[in-house]
Amino acid sequence: MTQIPAIPLPSPKERRRLREAKSLSQADLAAKVGVTRETVRSWETGRTNPRGRKREAYAKLLNTIAAEQEGRAEPALAEPVVATVVPTDGGTTKTRPEPPAKQAAKPRSPVPVAMPVTVPVTTATVENDRPLTPAQAFDALCARTAPTLVRQTYLLTGRRTLAQESVERAFQTAWQRWPEVAVDRDPAGWVRAAAYEYAMSPWHRFRPSQRHPDAPPAEPADRAFLDVLLSLPPAQRRTLLLYDGVGLDLPETAAETEASTPAAANRLLHAREAIAEQLPDLADPETLHRRLGEVGEAEKLRTPKADRVRTGSEHRARFWTRAAIAFTTLIIGATALTLKTAPTHYEPPQSPGKAISGVPPRMGPGSLSYEETELRRKLREELQNGPERLTPQPN
Template sequence: MTQSPAAPKRSTTLTQGGQGGPPPLPPPKERRRLRAAKSLSQAEIAVKMGVSRETVRSWESGRSTPRGRRRAAYAELLAEIANDLSLAGKRSTRRNSWTDDLPPALDTKGGKSPARIPVGAAMNSPARPGRVRPGRVRPGHAATATAVTPHPGSEREPSGPATAPSPTPTPTPTPAEAFDALCSTCAPGLVRQTYLLTGRRTLAQESVERAFQLAWQRWPEVAVDRDPESWVRAAAYEYAMSPWHRLRPTLRHPDAPPAAPADRAFLKVLMSLPPAQRRTLLLYDGVGLDLPETAAETEASTPATANRLMNARDVIAEKLPEQAPTPEALHQRLGELCGAEKLRPPNPGRVRTGSERRARFWTRAAIAFTALIVGATALTLRTAPTHYEPPRSPGKAISGVPPRMGPASLTIEDQLLHKKLREDMSSGPEKLTPLAR
């Protein structure tokens, strides 16, 4: 990483002011909160400190702690940020960077060019501490994490004279307030990401709304998650990429393409990619996740994720040779494409109402189905026989046994003789002794 010319001078000044023992540092969550509240990226902090972005990320996650001159410089930098925020009254407010940056960029009717869309506002996810390149400012992560998962141990380490006094503790937000903060912060960017994944505006809005409904139904699980926005993003992507959508009559025809010819060509190439490659490209070059995080979210191995990314870039370079498939160029191009579309994010109150109504419907359906099964079982037990009756087998002829014989039928001579005897018979001795003729 290129070191800023002012970094050595600042490091020397901070070292001279930090003699006499290691200066205290705030907790890792407070470091990340101060950086995000100042709208600084990890890459910008790394440039000021003269270290890599991974080192700054380790400092903010608590895996490592700076020492020596870097510790003094880092402590003084955080103290200056804390002083600025306390004087301006920004430590107790949570700003939504999307509402501040996106409307001018999305106002294409007013003469704004899509190329002037801020990359960090149009594409970056505001609550994901992922891979950020220089020039990508991703504010809002700390505000979302604080609103969603307030940690009980809010006490800070004792700081020196340069640390600003701690403000009055704010009351813990309710689950509805925390969910509304998460939805208001993450929904606008997530709708645009889903649009790039599907190419359909209505499906993108529906997918994000269903994902937040599912998050509200499982809010105890989502609230304690390390990255709630990643949880919602995975749910929205899974719903948007479901193959059952092709059977819906409203989604059989494609949406209207973008107005700009360049955007139309780029979106066509993007939709021609397989869904797995498209999702990998969006997460890595669009959202800004690193390779292991992209592999974990797509449930694939790191080599497979790298191959998908390389194949997607090769296809874009082959079909659009005028656009260089570099990470910065792809990120800028994706930001311009999604920023040119006016997509409506879901309303938090409507999402919670719809989620509760949906949960009540399926609960009642499950209760009715269970009652139906219980009734059918009771009826079967009532009408079923109490003992076993073996069925009677049908009779059949047995070979080798002579048929049953009876008196033979009379011939014609026998019938005539029988008739004659009945007519000529008398009651005299002739009956006993026949007469000779």
């Protein structure tokens, strides 16, 4: 009896990328294959591999998604051609093809129903032998990740304007450091971390525009859920959003929040317990994941435009460059003025006067007596250089 060989599966990172490219959440893919969301997460992290009919259905679905990406009706058997954008010393960029093994090893960012992000932009697909320019690659990253990232930031802060501003500022920073972001393993994660850090900065509380809370959601259920979510500590809220909202696994969540894996796990458990205590219907992680997506999508939030982000980033860079030049010029001028007007020798300070006690006050001259008057007259009449004033000579 001839044994049918098992259908080959892509690497765990490639499985996740294909799912995100189809804009499927882990729950959606689990429903199509007939497994749970935790099973799909285990497949995408490489802890386990599907077997039997589940493997066949899973591989067929992934091959179909890959075929749709290539624009062909048949499943794609070959890896797509990918070229990495590499900055050169001259300020230009060039592309360098990568082997399929390295392409599959590149991490992908999540795209579940509610929150997640998109395909990475570390690579630029070569179409008609014309690689993407840095501006085109940045625009692709912004167009794919900005809408979901704005919703995530809104759930993190509960403020619409701050969420839009945080995402726009994160993309401006990414464009300023694009040579570094373009070769990052996860550009979408880089931008997401920058947006989260800016949104959760404690200095926003001193801004006049942030002193009053935003209008709550229109639906009472959404309002209650958002109140409970915002009552969590910032660290727990961010961990919950990354794990149950974005769909990162625990090590990736711990790395992005700059915490150890046990600490991230404890934050996640405490956040789930706090939500389940006040909203028992959300005790199931799958229900919580779906609820995060529904609340995020219910709000109409403005998405930053890529061209506006790049223009604003360049204007900001020019402003700070000119400000630095002006400040440096001011320091140089102040230093020169100080050197010009500074004394060239040491002048000891004068000691302050002190009052002396026990000395009688100085009295003015009174009227002269007869004897004093005669003496003054006699002295005035006599010669000043008389013989009596000569020095006596020895005999």
